[in-house]
Amino acid sequence: MMDQTRLMPVTRAATARTAAALAAAAGQLATLLLPHQCVLCRQFADTTGLCASCWDGLTPIAAPLCVRCGLPLGHTLAEALCAGCWTKPPPLAAIRACFHYADSARELILHYKHGDGLQLTPLLARLGARLFIELASAQALVIPVPLHRRRYFRRRYNQAAEWARHLCQYTGQGIFAPDMLIRHRPTRSQGGLSRHQRQRNIAGAFAVPPPALPRLDGRPVLMIDDVLTTGATLHEAARRLTDAGSGPVSALVLARVTRLSHA
Numbered sequence: 716m717m718d719q720t721r722l723m724p725v726t727r728a729a730t731a732r733t734a735a736a737l738a739a740a741a742g743q744l745a746t747l748l749l750p751h752q753c754v755l756c757r758q759f760a761d762t763t764g765l766c767a768s769c770w771d772g773l774t775p776i777a778a779p780l781c782v783r784c785g786l787p788l789g790h791t792l793a794e795a796l797c798a799g800c801w802t803k804p805p806p807l808a809a810i811r812a813c814f815h816y817a818d819s820a821r822e823l824i825l826h827y828k829h830g831d832g833l834q835l836t837p838l839l840a841r842l843g844a845r846l847f848i849e850l851a852s853a854q855a856l857v858i859p860v861p862l863h864r865r866r867y868f869r870r871r872y873n874q875a876a877e878w879a880r881h882l883c884q885y886t887g888q889g890i891f892a893p894d895m896l897i898r899h900r901p902t903r904s905q906g907g908l909s910r911h912q913r914q915r916n917i918a919g920a921f922a923v924p925p926p927a928l929p930r931l932d933g934r935p936v937l938m939i940d941d942v943l944t945t946g947a948t949l950h951e952a953a954r955r956l957t958d959a960g961s962g963p964v965s966a967l968v969l970a971r972v973t974r975l976s977h978a
């Protein structure tokens with residue numbers, strides 16, 4: 716006789732998986748039938764891909780900001796540096812972020828990263844285009860912050876690379892160059908770590924592969940990533956690139972952790 720007690724959890728799990736698959740299929744069908752659905756909340760959206768409410772939930776980072784690292788400043792009377800850039804200039808010529816990491820921007824990024832949200836890439840390319848054009852010269856190498864191959868195989872894509880590729884295509888600026896930097900050492904997630912722990916966690920994680928060296932020689936670089944928290948990852952990557960002979964390194968991120976992120 717079959718052991719019912721052992722089969723029950725398996726049956727429940729299979730039912731849950733079937734329900735999830737049906738829900739996903741229903742969502743895809745709804746997207747086909749109702750193309751103007753908000754990508755976040757599924758309410759009616761215009762052609763931007765976001766409904767009015769989710770659009771309002773995006774808070775762009777606006778001037779005044781530190782001319783070097785892009786940190787929003789309370790006030791400024793002239794071209795200004797933040798206290799951090801006065802005391803210890805970062806290894807990047809400029810960092811800019813599209814949005815405060817809060818509300819809709821946080822949801823967009825989590826969806827993009829963990830929810831198989833590659834269909835968001837064209838929308839994100841449109842949202843990032845203005846700052847991308849400001850930062851990327853025609854000859855700039857556009858280098859996404861790489862994932863370690865183990866994480867890449869688990870996630871099946873690098874969201875920063877997809878965004879970078881679409882930004883180059885959409886604006887016609889820069890040269891997409893995802894093979895110029897690798898993450899050769901796996902690192903634990905930076906979430907929940909202090910600034911100092913993040914620096915130690917990421918130290919030595921990146922390398923420039925030898926075949927990339929001739930192409931890097933003196934060229935300006937624009938790095939692309941999704942979220943900036945303390946900057947430890949971008950700083951480490953920028954040091955590897957400049958040590959390997961690149962020109963000035965700048966960075967564009969979709970969102971930056973600021974005071975609003977904790978509001």
Ligand SMILES: [Zn+2]
Binds near residue numbers: 758770
């Ligand atoms: Zn919405």
Ligand SMILES: [Zn+2]
Binds near residue numbers: 781782798800
């Ligand atoms: Zn600064």
